[in-house]
Each structure stands twice: as C-alpha cells, then as structure tokens.
Amino acid sequence: MNGHRHDAADEVTPAECADFLEQIVYLIDNELDDDDRAAVRKHLDTCNPCLAKYDLQRTVKEVVARSCSESAPGDLRAKIMVRLEQVRVEIANP
Template identity: 60%
Template sequence: MSTHDHHEPSTSDCADFLERIVYFLDNELDEADCSAVRLHLDACNPCLEKYDLQRTVKAVVARSCSESAPQELRDRVMFRIREVQVRISEG
C-alpha cells in the first residue's frame, strides 16, 4: 500500500463509488458523501466515464418519458391490440 496522499483507487473503492453514483445523480447523498464522490471522480477516470454514461442515460430516459408516440403509431398499435382481442374472444 502506498503512503502517498494521491493514490490510485482500488477496485473495491470503485465498486463502492459506482454504487453511490446513482444516489449522487439523484441528489440523495449528504454533503460529505457528495464530496467523497466528487473527489473520487476527480481521481478516477474509469469511474468518471461511467458517471458520464449514467448521467447521459438518465437524461435520455427522462426526455423519452416526457415524449409521446406519434398518433399514427398509437393508432396502429391500438388496431393490432383490437385484432388480437377479437381473435382471443373468437378463440
């Protein structure tokens, strides 16, 4: 183990921080934990890349959930559902 102030994060450090990243993104950590996560991300490029990916996925999902399908697609889906319901009832 190195005695330097700036050490390479261990695999177990990263596993712990990767779990906390989800809570960090959702603002569910106290200030001390937020600071620890920020420090780790500053020192660990692989975790920073995973954080950026998680943040991007979260933003895309949030945006997708606020959009609705085009009316034509909704009509086609409803038509297919009704076809299947008719087949089942005739079944």
C-alpha cells in the first residue's frame, strides 16, 4: 500500500467537517462522552481547518469564562452557534 500519497481513508469530506464543527461546540461545553471526544480530537489532529476553528472557538470560550460575570453565557453561546453555522456554509460552499 506504499507509494500512494492519496489515501481515501484519510480524506475528510466537507460534510464530515460540518458535522465535526457541531461536535466541537459540544466538546467546548464538555458535553461529549469519551468516545465522541476522542473522535473529535482525532479529527482535529488530521484536519487543520477544523483545528484552526476549534482554536478560535476555544479562545472565545476562554474569554467567556473570564468574563462570565459580565456577559450572559447563553447569549454568547448562541452567537458562537451562529458563527459556526456561517463557517459550515463556507465549508459547504467554498
């Protein structure tokens, strides 16, 4: 099986990425069980675009954690969901 750089098993489809973006929200909220968390982390390991987005969302999450006394987490979470929806559309329609 050597010599083939293009390995279909390692390819990530835009649809999969869109799915994982949703999972990333749950990952950030610690709402995933161990299996799902492992799957998302494995995807992040192999998918740089998703990793970049995860970093972005994690940064947002940290900002929320620091200032949660001043802002409504539910409201910000809704904004993150909207942003992720936009990212998902971008991935689906490059």
